Amino acid sequence: MKLKKDFKNTIMDSMVVTGIGLGCFYWVCESFMYFFLEPEANFFQYLLGPDIFQIWTRILVLCLLAIFGSHVQYTYNKRKADGDALRESEEKYRTILESIEEGYFETDLEGNLTFFSNPFCKIIGYPRSQLIGVNTRRYTTPETAKKMNRITEKLLDSGMTENITSYDVIRPDGTKVMLELSFSLLENPGEGPSGFKGVLRDVSVRKKTEKEKHKLETQLQQAQKMESIGTLAGGIAHDFNNILMGIQGNASLMLLKIESEHPNYEKIKNIETYVQNGTTLTKQLLGFARRGKYLVKATDLNEIIDKSSALFARTKKEIRVITNLHESIWTVEVDRGQIEQVLLNLYVNAWQAMIDGGDLYLRTENVILDRSYVKPYTVEPGQYVKISITDTGVGIDKTTQQRIFEPFFTTKEMGRGTGLGLASVYGIIKSHGGYINVYSELNRGNDFHYLPAGVG
Structure with a gap:
């Protein structure tokens, strides 16, 4: 097979020489025909033709064949170069798509997959064989499917690229993965929209990291807030305790100077009880303030x-x-x-x-x-x-x-x-x-x- 292809390329690459060779072959055939038709003619007549018209006819045919061969060679080489450039571009495009972490895909207007990269399969967790021709709504959550219906309608009306920050996919093992999607129209020049194209990004790790970071920040803020409250509570408890001790001291002195039958005796005893309750509160405050x-x-x-x-x-x-x-x-x-x-x-x-x-x-x-x-x-x-x-x-x-x-x-x-x-x-x-x-x-x-x- 390779030998035939190389032979074909050799023939096409030497098309000008081939055209000239065909012209010479035509010239020789004409000479032989004239030899059999006019056996009494001399060598130069056989070679060049019987008259000037035949001579110019042969030269014209020779030139036409050379020009034809040159045109065929030019056309072939141009198409071959265009084909090589297209294959190189497609290979480069595919290499880029396969090397990035994001998954690229294309669908028709109904949402059925027509093209997708290997990273796309890796992100959503399905093998390539299970995705060919599959509708994208089959592997998304019901909420995401409804959201995509609204987005595709909006996209057909506006033509503007849509960025979806929450695109939930259900993998074959039942786990849900949160993805980000950049979604846009796929258009053929002069024919209008032919489908949709999109780029998927797996943001589950990033979301988890952001959630953990937010949790740590919240815990740190809570610790700092409690530290400040503790400092304030400790100061208040000490001042309040000093006030209570003053009240307790005065109440005790009053009790020393009156008898139990005095009408204010029980009231002063109540003051002592309230002071003790207040002291219990200050102890709890001091416990919160970490001073106990x-x-x-x-x-x-x-x-x-x-x-x-x-x-x-x-x-x-x-x-x-x-x-x-x-x-x-x-x-x-x-x-x-x-x-x-x-x-x-x-x-x-x-x-x-x-x-x-x-x-x-x-x-x-x-x-x-x-x-x-x-x-x-x-x-x-x-x-x-x-x-x-x-x-x-x-x-x-x-x-x-x-x-x-x-x-x-x-x-x-x-x-x-x-x-x-x-x-x-x-x-x-x-x-x-x-x-x-x-x-x-x-x-x-x-x-x-x-x-x-x-x-x-």
């Missing part, structure tokens, strides 16, 4: 959880407490009394979320947190003990989650809470160099908090 860590020593958190949960279970019969405590839990350097306060506050918070009773799950485990994980919480990486407290309550909405650790913020009705329980939990955990995270879903609220592991 006192007796720190190596402690087994499993022991604290066992005792505190048993006490809570005896008082709240409608709550079933389920523990899953790590046997070889690391010891931590904590104030035992404050950690007990943290746990009881979280138990009570869970109980209040389970109106008709429910399950309270308590779990401990050893974890090692790297720098990238703890960065939003402004704590040091390393070994931590993780305490997970999970309830089956009504859950917490996203808006409330952002404020539950703020002092005096409460969702309870007037008179049922001060809004300092979770605020003090936050402050105590932070004062021990740990942090607290809250996750919540409908009918399932999870509280995770971490304490740094020390040498006990």
Whole structure:
């Protein structure tokens, strides 16, 4: 086959010589014919012709054949060059399409695929054999298919390229992938629109990264906000405590100078009671402000959880407490009394979320947190003990989650809470160099908090 093709190219490349050769062959044939018709003629008459007319006729035929051969050769070479250029352009175009990460495709006006690149197959997760002639709406979500119907109608009217930032595709394994699509008309000159063309980009990784970045920024902002509130709360608590001590001192002096039968005795005693209540609030504020860590020593958190949960279970019969405590839990350097306060506050918070009773799950485990994980919480990486407290309550909405650790913020009705329980939990955990995270879903609220592991 290659030999025939090379022979053909050789013949076409030498078409001028071929034309001249054919002209000479014609000349020789004419001479032989004249030889048989006029045997008595001489050699020059055989060679040139019997008269001047025959001579010029042969020369004209020779020239015509040479010109014809030259034209055929020129036409062939031009078409061959155009064909080579077209194949080279197509190959270059295909190479570019296959080398970019985006997937290119073309469809007819009905949305059936007529051309697509290999990256296109990779992005949507289907093999090439399953996509030939397939309508694009078959691998998109119903919402995306409806949206594309509207966009194609708009595109046919305006002719302007449409950029779709949310183009959802369902892969063969059932997973949904979020893509971006640049969509435009495919037009033939003088014939109008013949279909559509588009470029797909897989943005699922980018979207996930942006979501994680936003989450980290939100956590960092929340930590900074709580830090500022803690500083403010600590200052207010100290000033308020000084005022209370002044009231307490004066009330005590008045009681020393009057008898119990005095009509104002009970009122002054009430003042002392109110002062004590106010002192309790200031202690909680100081706990939130991380200024109340006192007796720190190596402690087994499993022991604290066992005792505190048993006490809570005896008082709240409608709550079933389920523990899953790590046997070889690391010891931590904590104030035992404050950690007990943290746990009881979280138990009570869970109980209040389970109106008709429910399950309270308590779990401990050893974890090692790297720098990238703890960065939003402004704590040091390393070994931590993780305490997970999970309830089956009504859950917490996203808006409330952002404020539950703020002092005096409460969702309870007037008179049922001060809004300092979770605020003090936050402050105590932070004062021990740990942090607290809250996750919540409908009918399932999870509280995770971490304490740094020390040498006990």
